Amino acid sequence: MNEIIESVKNLSIGFNSQKGKQISILRNVSTNIKKGETVGIVGESGSGKSTLALAMMGYIKQGLFPLKGECLFKSKDLLKMSSRQLEKIRGRKIAMIPQNAGQALTPNLKIGYQIDEALKLHTDLNKTERDKKISELLNKVRLPSPETMAFRYPHELSGGQQQRVAVAMALAGKPDLLLLDEPTTGLDVTTQAHVLELLRFIAKDTGTSMIYVSHDLGAIAQVSDRIVVMYAGEIVLEGPARKILKEPIHPYTYGLLKSIPKLSLAGLPASMPGSQPQPGSINEGCSFYDRCNLATDNCKKNSPDLEHIKELDTNVRCFNYKELINQNNNLQTSITKKSNNSEANEVLKLKDVSISYAKQKFFDQLLNKISDQNPTVKDINIDIKKGETIALVGESGSGKSTILKSIAGLLKTKDGQIKFENDRILSSDLKMRNPNDLRAIQLIFQNPDESLNPNHTVEQILSQPLKLYFNLSGEELKKNIIDLLKKVRLGEFYMSRYPRQLSGGEKQRVAVARAFAAKPDIILCDEVTSALDVSVQAAVLNLLQQLKEDLGTTYVFVSHDLAVVRAISDRVAVLYQGRLCEIGPSQNVYKFPSHPYTEVLLGAVLEPDPDIKPKLVAEDIVEEKPPEKGCSFQGRCPRKIGDICNSEIPPWQIGENGNAIRCHINIEELASLQQ
């Protein structure tokens, strides 16, 4: 167990800036990987995790080059090897499982071929033995019908299946070390939990060492024996997983853990100010100085070394780490949020709403109707109160964004009505809505890079809605823009910036400011924090909550992340295949009884705690279409009771906790099953 497989020594990697300056993005990184051990490397995007992982295979991305240090694999430096020598090691001794298997599998080659290629390169098996091995491998990663699977092209598989193929391919050469770069990012929650479970099983079964790179402490917590925390290209904390997660003694890790919303905790997570410095902008002092609440003058001038603390078996890069020892109780706190006034009137009602993406047939077009018997979204009934935050939760394809688009008037409804204020029916066609209704409902998108015009300055972006809805100009316009920026905690000087000059969190703030510029009654938030790092996510969540408390805005908040939903929302609606499964106050959705689908989702949540393991109750299959009749969840339901689920739409039942649940199982029975 103590044999070292690979050791990185004082590694620095950098690039030449346009001004000819040498800028390092990895600085003096040293670490060891032992046999049979899984090491998690965690950090925000841009912290150098991927660069480090790739360097450990002797691969340096184009444009970058090693400045100093070495990567010793079995005491030979990978960075000095010829490509011939590396071919012998890659895939055979060290194998990679990429972030996005969908893009990492060659599109014109069948998956059987791609696995066979690895077998041919790295084993001496003959053709029949290899064919058998391919089936074996596909079986091992738990893909259905391995025989036919081998003849499929990558695009014919779902995201989770592609990721499994990548795992099978990596295992083909029986490597000693597996490198995984964000292997579950971008997968659905349930799929993610399944893939992690598979990886844990493989690590145990084959004794392979693993390096697991991720920005997600929840995922890291599930697989790692040891954790390395990176910040701005440096290791800031390194030690046994349990210690790092439960008693983090570096201010960055501490703040990171606090900013993750947790299922067990009501209220919003605390956020860390600021963002990670850009490579090249760190001159002297500690790179975390700007964001650190323990910083002293010493930190500004001197940069701390990575110090080994024997009794904790931990390396830490901080002058003041002692202040954090035994502070772990504070980790379990959060910011309580003001609950909304439940007496308030309803502002938005969805009544029997169905939405279809089916192409209109010619005759239907003439009659202006849609005759789809099995629409993507069906029979949605939700009443939303003023000042309330209602969350729509479900895996990808569950129809969350579809419903948002319909409320915004971007997508026609097939049946049903959307009623706004005093039961006035809103046309589902944007062009038929009056300007005031358009102003009253605003959207914020997942990816600010796509929703902000790259050629406009922040000032131009924010002035558009102000001009359009309020006819402002001159001094007044400027004053309003500055006010808006202040609301989202951005200084006046941001006015002249372009989106590319902003960090991810700043961009999302500008998007929030743009939505608020219209003084809307309702804001539709579509996965607004999914593309952000956790520390930034916490800041945006707190910002949204603050604005709502000040201005009384109503949010419809779409997310796949139950923990985030728990933190921000007052009420949760759970969707599967475009049908409502459960709806209720968010503090209760996490209490049983739950709809079987909610139970599956709750079980799959990854908490940054090695003691809380996900419960995998349902298969992670992907359904392309909702079932024609019966319960929408019949295809995957682990509690399915029989034919009635296939034939009849289940009734709504109200549980003890006030949740409405749509299931054929009697609600009391469900409660006792879930105890």
Add this chain to the structure above:
Amino acid sequence: MLLLILKRIGLGLITLFIVSLITFVGVEVLPGDACTTYLEREAYGAALDACIKRLGLDVPAYERYLDWASNVVRGDFGYSLSGEMPINEVLGPRVKNSLVLASVSILIGIPLAIILGIITALWRDKLPDIMISTITIFSMTIPEFISATLLILIVAIWLGWLPGIVIIPSDATFYELLSNIILPVVAISMIMTAHMARMVRSSVIQVMASDYVQMAILKGVPYWKMVFRHVLPNALLPAINVVALTIAWLLGGVVVTEVVFNYPGLGRLVIESISNRDLPVVQALAIILASIYVGINLIADLMTLMLNPRLKSLQIRK
């Protein structure tokens, strides 16, 4: 899949029908008719009557269109005015000449372009790329008539190695043709190869930067194997359509080159018949050129469909 092919063929036929209609109507609405345009000042009295009779201009327009169209479908384009002989006889040798010129240029130019494109991409920013890219960009920017004239000046006049202009009897054998067309082929290939090589280069570079190529490297796939199995099939797929357009452009006659070298191909025929106001020939050429474009693009689309597993299975599922 079959349905899709039929649909594409149907669409092609409709395109051709529309082209034929447009050319016919275009000729029809021009002031005067084929005879007055052709006979010019002598367009009166017996000569005009005879001409009208000969071309059948005395029947209503739609009847003439139907008549003409049905003949075209049977492969008969009617009579040329200037040569006073069947258009088929005028076209025959021209089509053959263009075909020879085009096929030789294609056989040399396309493989060369692909090879150069790949070399420049794989040795990106190294010496081979810098040298080849400079030459390709250079030959892309010089207009054809200049490069063609320069070729004549240097090779034919100063060095005296090859004839400067092409003089071939209409019954020339393929071999005779070949020795005559070296210079035109070089002139055409220069531009064509340069354009295509640039395209292949950027396509290969793009694929080389993809995640799946990085994955193949990290899997330990040897370099050349990776290039041939993982890079080229994906990089050359989008090139098919560009190659098709180039072939169509070549078959349709490379007007400038043909004129400079006095090469009797389709391109020059277009110029000649327009300046002679030989409207029946213009009509015939319009249909032929349109058919070439439609046909070749159809083939290219079908090939892309066959070779791209993504599109293939999409179609099958539907």
